[in-house]
Amino acid sequence: MQSVNVRQLKNNPSEALRSAAEAPVLVLKGDHPEALLLHLDLERLPDKPDVLLALGAALFQSGSVSLGRAARVASVSVGDMISHLSRLGVAAVQGDRDDAKGMARHVLTDASPLVGLSRVGGVDWLRELFGTVEMTSAVRKELELGQLEPAIAAALDERWLRTRPGEPPGDCPSHLGSGEWSTIVAAREHAGPVLVLLDDRLARREARAAGLSVAGTAAIVGLARRHGLIESARDVFERLLRSDFRIAPEVVLAVLEATEPPEVVLDHLCEQVGARARERGLTEEKLAEILEDREG
Numbered sequence: 001m002q003s004v005n006v007r008q009l010k011n012n013p014s015e016a017l018r019s020a021a022e023a024p025v026l027v028l029k030g031d032h033p034e035a036l037l038l039h040l041d042l043e044r045l046p047d048k049p050d051v052l053l054a055l056g057a058a059l060f061q062s063g064s065v066s067l068g069r070a071a072r073v074a075s076v077s078v079g080d081m082i083s084h085l086s087r088l089g090v091a092a093v094q095g096d097r098d099d100a101k102g103m104a105r106h107v108l109t110d111a112s113p114l115v116g117l118s119r120v121g122g123v124d125w126l127r128e129l130f131g132t133v134e135m136t137s138a139v140r141k142e143l144e145l146g147q148l149e150p151a152i153a154a155a156l157d158e159r160w161l162r163t164r165p166g167e168p169p170g171d172c173p174s175h176l177g178s179g180e181w182s183t184i185v186a187a188r189e190h191a192g193p194v195l196v197l198l199d200d201r202l203a204r205r206e207a208r209a210a211g212l213s214v215a216g217t218a219a220i221v222g223l224a225r226r227h228g229l230i231e232s233a234r235d236v237f238e239r240l241l242r243s244d245f246r247i248a249p250e251v252v253l254a255v256l257e258a259t260e261p262p263e264v265v266l267d268h269l270c271e272q273v274g275a276r277a278r279e280r281g282l283t284e285e286k287l288a289e290i291l292e293d294r295e296g
Contacts, residue, residue, distance in 0.1 A: 049075070053084055060085065067128075068228020082128065106190055107133045108164070109197035110183045111142045114152050116199070116217040119243040120236050123151040125224045127160045130195075134164045136182040175202050187212050199247075218247050222255040233259050234268055 056074030060067060060081075071081040107130045114135070117123045126133050133155075135143075140163050143152060155161035164186055172181040180203035187194045188210055198204050199216045207214045215223075217240070225233040237252050256265050 052076075053081075056081060057084055070228075072228070082131065106192060106194045107197065108183050108187050108190075108194060109133055109135050109139070110199070110203070111135075111139050111179050112199040113197040113217045113220060114143065114161075115149070116240060116245045116247075117220065118149040118151045119245055120239045121151070122220070122224065122230075122236070123149075123155055123161075125220060125229050127155070127158075128229060129220070129223055129227065132160050132162065133197075134162050134186075136164050136179065136186050137166065138182040139179040142177070142179045173206070176200070176206060177203075180206075184210060184212065216247075216251075217245075218251045218255050222259050225255075225259040232264075234264055 053074045053076060056070040056072075056076070059073060060070035067081060071077060074081060074084075076084075107126070109126070113126075114123065117125060143149075152161070156163070166186075172178050176184075177200070180198060180200055183196055183198065184203065184207050187196045187207070193213070195213045195215060196207050197215055197217075197220070198207055204214050204216065218237075221230070221233050221236050221240075224230045224236075230236055233255055237247065237256075240247065253265070253268070256268055260268075
């Protein structure tokens, strides 16, 4: 493991980072990423793209920046940054993230997360976070009952979203849909670590009871925010709500608390209180009176 600091980067950035393509590089914790960028006179370097790519990887490995920020530093796409990190043996998506704890390389998805993400332009987030994603034939049939969303169709054409061969298993429990059940069964049959993407509460409970790692649409939004793929998780949740895609308020709040500044969370809570007050016919003046009485 190499150790690179601001002085080395300033004096000889090309040499300091040249070997990052072959060996991991750790940027010392005292080196702020903005300071690193200010000290790098990149325009004079003949191998500027390689140095930028190495710098982005080094900053991501050190935990200084998100995946999206690392890609912007390197002037490459998030997908290219993931590929570069993979060559270095670095996982672009790590565990310890809400419902996505224990994140696995093999991912199986139900229809609901694909539908939800397609409504906010987020289907490609799955590719950028996980690489390849699979669905069962039963899930694909559900998606094709109506008109297949263009983003989902494009993902299938690009072959990073794949249909798992095989017929849906029999004896589907009455409380689950065939897509949900087939996803859980396929995940249980997979030999290695697997992550299942499910939104339905009963399906998630069934999957967890089978010992599977589970994430839903809300967790994907949270991961996209943490990795710099989106500017605001709150904006995405608001767009999902306007599209009639429902996520439990407590789940939305948990993701916002994990990914957004306190003032954004507070503003969200105030908005929720106001919305519930309006649903009950309370004016802002009446709500203010109630709050004043309680404070008194």
